[in-house]
Amino acid sequence: MExxxxxxxxxxxxxxxxxxxxQGKYAADYSMPGMLWCKVARAPLPHARILNIDxxxxxxxxxxxxxxxxxxxxxxxxGFMANTRDEPPLAVDKVRYLHxxxxxxxxxxxxxxxxxxxxxxxxYEELPGVFDxxxxxxxxxxxxxxxxxxxxxxxxHWNFGDVEKAFADxxxxxxxxxxxxxxxxxxxxxxxxxxxxxxxxxxxVRAAKQSPYFHYRHLAACFNLPLNxxxxxxxxxxxxxxxxxxxxxxxxxxxxMLSKMTGKPVKFVYTMDEVLTTCRRRHNMIVYxxxxxxxxGLLTAIESRVVANGGAxxxxxxxxxxxAGFATTLPxxxxxxxxxxxxxxxxxxxxxxxxxxxxxxxxxxCEIHMEMMAEELGIDPVEIRMRNAIDNPKRGEVYRTIxxxxxxxxxxxxxxxxxxxxxxxxxxEKRPKKAGPVSYGVGLxxxxxxxxxRQLGHQSCGAIVRICEDGSVNLLTGATDCGQGSDTVLTxxxxxxxxxxxxxVQLQRVDTAYTPVDPGSYGSRVTAxxxxxxxxxxxxxxxxxxEAGAKAWNVTPEEIEIRNSVVYLKKNPDKKMSFEKLAKIxxxxxxxxVILGRGYSGYGIEPLDFMTxxxxxxxxxxxxxxxxxxxxxxxxxxxxxxxxxxxHDCGRPLxxxxxxxxxxGGAVQGLGQAIYExxxxxxxxxxNDSFLDYKMPRSTDSPDxxxxxxxxxxxxxxxGAKEASEGSHVSAPPAVVSAIHDATGIWFKxxxxxxxxxxxxxxxxGRWLK
Amino acid sequence: xxxxxxxxxxxxxELQVKPSATLLDVIREDLALTGTKEGCGVGECxxxxxxxxxxxxxxxxxxxxxxxxxSITTIEGLADGEKLHPxxxxxxxxGGLQCGFCTPGMILSTKVLLDKNKTPTDQEIRKGLxxxxxxxxxxxxxxxxxxxxxxxxxx
Numbered sequence: 001m002e003x004x005x006x007x008x009x010x011x012x013x014x015x016x017x018x019x020x021x022x023q024g025k026y027a028a029d030y031s032m033p034g035m036l037w038c039k040v041a042r043a044p045l046p047h048a049r050i051l052n053i054d055x056x057x058x059x060x061x062x063x064x065x066x067x068x069x070x071x072x073x074x075x076x077x078x079g080f081m082a083n084t085r086d087e088p089p090l091a092v093d094k095v096r097y098l099h100x101x102x103x104x105x106x107x108x109x110x111x112x113x114x115x116x117x118x119x120x121x122x123x124y125e126e127l128p129g130v131f132d133x134x135x136x137x138x139x140x141x142x143x144x145x146x147x148x149x150x151x152x153x154x155x156x157h158w159n160f161g162d163v164e165k166a167f168a169d170x171x172x173x174x175x176x177x178x179x180x181x182x183x184x185x186x187x188x189x190x191x192x193x194x195x196x197x198x199x200x201x202x203x204x205v206r207a208a209k210q211s212p213y214f215h216y217r218h219l220a221a222c223f224n225l226p227l228n229x230x231x232x233x234x235x236x237x238x239x240x241x242x243x244x245x246x247x248x249x250x251x252x253x254x255x256x257m258l259s260k261m262t263g264k265p266v267k268f269v270y271t272m273d274e275v276l277t278t279c280r281r282r283h284n285m286i287v288y289x290x291x292x293x294x295x296x297g298l299l300t301a302i303e304s305r306v307v308a309n310g311g312a313x314x315x316x317x318x319x320x321x322x323x324a325g326f327a328t329t330l331p332x333x334x335x336x337x338x339x340x341x342x343x344x345x346x347x348x349x350x351x352x353x354x355x356x357x358x359x360x361x362x363x364x365x366c367e368i369h370m371e372m373m374a375e376e377l378g379i380d381p382v383e384i385r386m387r388n389a390i391d392n393p394k395r396g397e398v399y400r401t402i403x404x405x406x407x408x409x410x411x412x413x414x415x416x417x418x419x420x421x422x423x424x425x426x427x428x429e430k431r432p433k434k435a436g437p438v439s440y441g442v443g444l445x446x447x448x449x450x451x452x453x454r455q456l457g458h459q460s461c462g463a464i465v466r467i468c469e470d471g472s473v474n475l476l477t478g479a480t481d482c483g484q485g486s487d488t489v490l491t492x493x494x495x496x497x498x499x500x501x502x503x504x505v506q507l508q509r510v511d512t513a514y515t516p517v518d519p520g521s522y523g524s525r526v527t528a529x530x531x532x533x534x535x536x537x538x539x540x541x542x543x544x545x546x547e548a549g550a551k552a553w554n555v556t557p558e559e560i561e562i563r564n565s566v567v568y569l570k571k572n573p574d575k576k577m578s579f580e581k582l583a584k585i586x587x588x589x590x591x592x593x594v595i596l597g598r599g600y601s602g603y604g605i606e607p608l609d610f611m612t613x614x615x616x617x618x619x620x621x622x623x624x625x626x627x628x629x630x631x632x633x634x635x636x637x638x639x640x641x642x643x644x645x646x647x648h649d650c651g652r653p654l655x656x657x658x659x660x661x662x663x664x665g666g667a668v669q670g671l672g673q674a675i676y677e678x679x680x681x682x683x684x685x686x687x688n689d690s691f692l693d694y695k696m697p698r699s700t701d702s703p704d705x706x707x708x709x710x711x712x713x714x715x716x717x718x719x720g721a722k723e724a725s726e727g728s729h730v731s732a733p734p735a736v737v738s739a740i741h742d743a744t745g746i747w748f749k750x751x752x753x754x755x756x757x758x759x760x761x762x763x764x765x766g767r768w769l770k
Numbered sequence: 771x772x773x774x775x776x777x778x779x780x781x782x783x784e785l786q787v788k789p790s791a792t793l794l795d796v797i798r799e800d801l802a803l804t805g806t807k808e809g810c811g812v813g814e815c816x817x818x819x820x821x822x823x824x825x826x827x828x829x830x831x832x833x834x835x836x837x838x839x840x841s842i843t844t845i846e847g848l849a850d851g852e853k854l855h856p857x858x859x860x861x862x863x864x865g866g867l868q869c870g871f872c873t874p875g876m877i878l879s880t881k882v883l884l885d886k887n888k889t890p891t892d893q894e895i896r897k898g899l900x901x902x903x904x905x906x907x908x909x910x911x912x913x914x915x916x917x918x919x920x921x922x923x924x925x
Contacts, residue, residue: 012862019870020858020877022805022845029804186905188809188817188871238807238871239905272810483869483906657865657911664908665868691814691903699896699909 005563006496007654007719014488014507015236015481024236027192027208028269035194036065037110038255038268041103041117042278043095046347046684047129047142050093050102050122057119058105063112066261067120068104068254076222078248081456084153084314086145087350089222089253095124096144096312097349098684099277104254106266131684133309133344134286144312144345153310154321154343158613160329160402161336163290166301170292174373178287178365179750180733181678182309184276185354186669186696189238191249191279192269197223197260204231207252210240210482211520216512218248219256227512234510240482241669242353243280246522247315250278276689280352281679283308283320283343287365297379299370299388301336302328304362310343311350317343319455320351322610323358326617328366329401331412331448332388337402339613347684353522355666356729359449364751367445367734372747381738382420385446385625389413392712404614407621409712409722411649415625416446418647418708425627425645437769438631438640441743445626445735451651451723452619452716453523454608461530462516463537465494465597467545469587471565471580473498475507475537478518479530484725485658486526490534492655493718497538498545499562500579524723527654528619529601531718541597548586548593549577620714622723623649626667626731629703632743634762634769637755639675639740641703646731649710651722660707663728667705670732672697678752774838778803779847787834794818794829796837797844805845805874809903816902819875820844826882826901845874848881856922857881857915866915868906876902880916888924890916 018024055067070092079085090101103120107113130136130144136151143149167173193207203223209215212232220230237245251268259266270279286307292300306324310317325339343351374384389412393399399407420426428442466474475494481487487507494505508515518530542562549567550557553575561570568576586595609615629643646663653659676695680687688694713720733751741747746761762768771786778801785800797803797820806829809817813831820829821843848855854862857880867873876899883890883898890898895916896909904912 010865013865013867015870016862016865016867017854019867019873020845020854020861021849022803022874024870025804026807026871028808029798187869188815188903188905189807189869190809236870239869241905269808272812272815485868658868661865661868661907661911664910665904665906666908668908669905690812691810692812696903696905697908698903699899699913702896702909704892705908705910 004496006492006502008656010657011488011492011502011655013485014491026189026236026238027194027206030194030206030235031267032194032196032265035265035267036106036108036258036262037113038104038106038251038258038266039110039113039117040101040250040254041105041120042099043091043102045095045124045126046098047127048095048124049127050091050095051125052123053103054121055103057121058116061112061116061119063108064105064116065264066106066258068257068261070102072257073222073253078218078221079314080316081318084318086147087313087315090250097347100312101250104258106258106262129347129684131346131348133307133346136344136346137342144347148345151345152342153314153345154317156321156325156339156341156610156613158325158339163301163303163336163338166336167292170300171295172373172376173290173292174369175290176369176749178289178368180285180361180364181673181751182284182681183282183673183677183679184694185241185243187239187241187245190270190272190275191244191251193252193255194265194267195255195259196265197256199263201225202229203256204233205256206233206235208237208245209234210237210245210480211522212480212510212512213478213517213520214246215248215252222253223256231511231513234480237480237482240521241355242357242522245482246353246520247280272691273689276694277686278349280315280350282354283310283351285324285361287362289365289369291369291373293373293377297374297377297384297387299332299334302334302366303338304328304365306341306362308341308343309348309351310345311348312345313350315350315352317351318610320353320358322613323617324362326403326405326613327359327448327450328362329403329405330621331390331410331446331623333390334402355669356449356726357523360730360733363447363730364733367447368737368747368749371738381444382416385416386413389416389446405616408716409651409714410623411710411712412446412623412625415623415647415649415710418710419444419625419627419645422627422645422706424629424643437633437635439634439743440631441739441741443628443735443737443739443742445731445738447624447727447731449524449622449723449727449730450618451524451622452528453525454617456608459519461518461533461601463530463533463599464516465537465541467541467583467586467595469583471578471583473500473505475505475534476515477530477534478510478516479526480510480521482521484662485655486530488658489527489655490530493531493534494538497535498542500565504565523618524725527721528717531721532601533599535718536599537597540599541595544595544597545582545586548589549582552585619716620651620722622727624727624731626728626735628735628739630736630739630743632740632758634767637758641671641736644703644705645708646705646728647708647710648727649712650724651714651717652711652720653709653724654719654721659709659724662725663707664705666726666729667732668697668702670729671736673751674733674736674753676752676754772835774835776837777841779843789835791834792830793832793834793837796834797829803844803846807871807874809871816875816879817872819878819902821878821882826879843878845878848877857884857919860919860922861915864911864915864918866907866912872902872904876904876912880919884920884923888920890920
């Protein structure tokens with residue numbers, strides 16, 4: 001293995017000082033002189049035709065400067081694909097979910113803007129709604145979009161091999177219905193933006209976006225401006241996790257339009273109530289899973305039919321449904337696979353991406369199914385996984401799944417081995433199974449996630465490495481760190497390649513006026529792809545520097561090396577100069593030079609086929625084995641999770657602190673979804689619309705966590721790296737549910753497994769302690 | 771409008787505030803100390819935690835007029851110029867943060883905890899930070915940061 005100087009070291013996070021000092025600025029922390037505040041007026045019905053909007057009273061209110069309604073956007077709509085652009089900035093003819101935006105107000109303060117919203121009078125004709133995706137499939141169900149009279153927003157039908165024959169030949173076949181919960185991504189920083197529409201036709205926004213270039217395209221299209229007149233400046237981002245901050249919200253469009261109307265800067269900050277009732281949330285999916293096995297427990301076929309609650313608009317739905325299907329062939333050898341999915345429009349807030357996007361639903365179903373069948377066959381949970389796990393391909397070889405997903409590395413078997421050798425699993429028989437009313441259990445999962453995600457459209461990343469004449473360095477990329485640690489990793493890559501110290505490199509955050517265009521932060525793609533671009537840009541800068549040095553020393557560039565900010569001859573290390581000196585030579589040579597290194601990720605050209613489900617969804621695939629220790633109170637049904645062990649193959653951890661943190665945080669977020677997070681809804685209304693009522697894991701709820709790195713050095717990732725942001729989010733729910741089964745003897749197939757569900761099931765089985 | 775006096779990070783202020791203004795509004799808007807964050811707005815997430823008379827409070831549910839005459843520390847008041855407080859140093863070294871939005875509140879709750887208890891157990895640390903929600907880290911590195919901070923403060 002090559003010895004790195006910076007990569008793999010536990011350097012402090014790039015952004016840690018500004019964050020611990022409270023000096024880092026998030027979108028809501030910016031203000032401008034003369035700034036107005038924007039609030040969005042929202043619909044009181046989940047499905048209704050808009051007959052008339054009267055804004056006159058609001059406009060007359062002292063302090064109100066402008067009011068915008070849906071018609072002001074001239075019929076513009078947006079969405080993920082050209083044929084699914086079905087979402088307007090504000091509802092125009094019809095509202096399709098409760099609290100959808102119908103108007104926006106700009107006023108001299110936030111209170112006046114909020115009061116003015118109350119004065120906007122909208123006449124509605126209420127329409128019957130449909131809230132359950134399976135109800136939405138029925139003949140005669142209310143139609144939500146005229147362009148989809150059957151309410152099907154997205155459907156795919158893939159068939160690989162011959163599942164019918166495989167089931168007929170199987171020793172055992174099971175069919176079960178699984179369900180995942182209605183959950184929020186749970187970022188702490190609500191969406192916010194400070195927008196200014198310069199009357200010359202130039203937009204500047206400071207917005208809380210984890211993928212600022214999506215927003216840049218939305219604003220250019222919505223306001224009919226060329227991209228070079230839209231400037232999105234990315235502040236610090238207070239958590240992303242997919243969905244809302246990958247997209248634009250009503251407040252974004254209203255703030256810019258109201259700025260255009262008034263000539264003043266306009267700011268909005270959503271309340272958490274708006275986040276919980278109107279922002280993007282995870283799809284909840286019903287998975288009808290059919291699985292076949294041989295007598296020895298080898299998988300013969302999976303047929304999965306997925307019905308997803310899509311909510312009112314399509315958004316990123318086509319990708320969600322692709323992801324929920326394509327990765328079912330990972331991480332176990334699967335010879336036959338059939339997938340039929342239906343994303344249904346319903347009168348609920350819009351479902352979109354969330355960490356573990358798509359895959360978490362179907363992998364949960366398959367993991368639990370596999371254990372249920374192993375139990376019937378009398379095969380141990382470890383053994384069933386080891387028998388089916390994909391082997392790590394030999395160097396230079398590629399493993400291909402039946403749908404042509406290709407793996408160059410697979411650390412699953414090694415991860416399972418590491419997880420079950422850990423005392424949490426290996427010593428489970430030595431610990432008591434019961435204490436008072438509490439029954440203890442340990443569970444296991446083995447899962448996969450993609451890194452370097454692809455979708456349709458633009459995929460490439462770029463980077464610019466700028467050498468200052470004093471030897472300090474700026475890095476410009478289009479990548480956004482919404483907490484995952486990518487600013488640190490990218491900075492480390494520049495230092496590694498140039499032979500500098502980590503502190504010598506300064507990363508500049510995204511400003512679409514100056515930084516290279518980039519797809520954004522989703523699908524665990526930043527280290528893989530922006531990392532590759534950064535590595536190439538640094539190599540390009542180094543080449544230019546070394547050429548100048550070679551000229552000065554009258555040697556060839558190949559003879560020169562740079563390490564720890566010292567430039568020296570490989571054969572004669574005593575011949576040396578400082579990096580600063582080399583930068584000066586390179587910059588001042590002749591009439592002077594400007595050293596700019598450029599690099600691009602070389603991936604993203606191969607088109608992705610959603611309709612057939614064939615091919616790769618990412619540049620590489622991570623593998624996770626997770627064990628969980630917990631106790632279930634057999635009287636109250638309350639589950640206390642005490643321990644997680646996560647063995648994760650991320651290829652190679654480039655910044656171990658961030659990799660551990662992502663594994664720990666992802667798994668705890670998965671824990672919330674496994675045992676308590678869920679929106680309580682009725683007819684499109686969200687009842688738990690505050691942090692008082694929507695429970696997420698606190699410090700006292702979270703287990704002790706041990707992370708074990710499995711190193712596989714993927715040839716396609718920078719320095720061997722693959723994915724480290726989402727894998728443990730996928731592995732946590734099935735491991736928790738498997739541990740609950742170990743404690744209670746009951747298989748739960750619907751998330752979250754709440755105390756109510758546990759008590760009900762214990763009563764049915766006659767195991768309730770009361 | 772009501773007149774109030776506050777001592778924030780050692781400085782005295784006389785301010786005219788709306789009766790409905792929260793301490794958070796005054797800190798962020800009137801004093802432009804934006805290190806204190808607003809998350810949930812209902813006193814549940816702890817992003818707006820400040821220290822008032824030695825106690826950690828959620829500034830979003832304290833009315834500014836209730837804080838009249840009180841002494842308050844915000845995150846900006848913790849470091850000594852560019853020199854970090856030992857708690858801040860520990861969070862940097864261990865990596866007890868990711869997106870950073872909960873961090874100011876988390877650090878101030880840690881200060882209140884460690885001022886009272888110099889040798890907290892893991893359980894006491896978790897209990898002491900129960901009012902501060904973090905979605906990113908899973909808390910492992912935060913608990914570790916607090917342990918290291920306690921060591922540093924014991925000297």
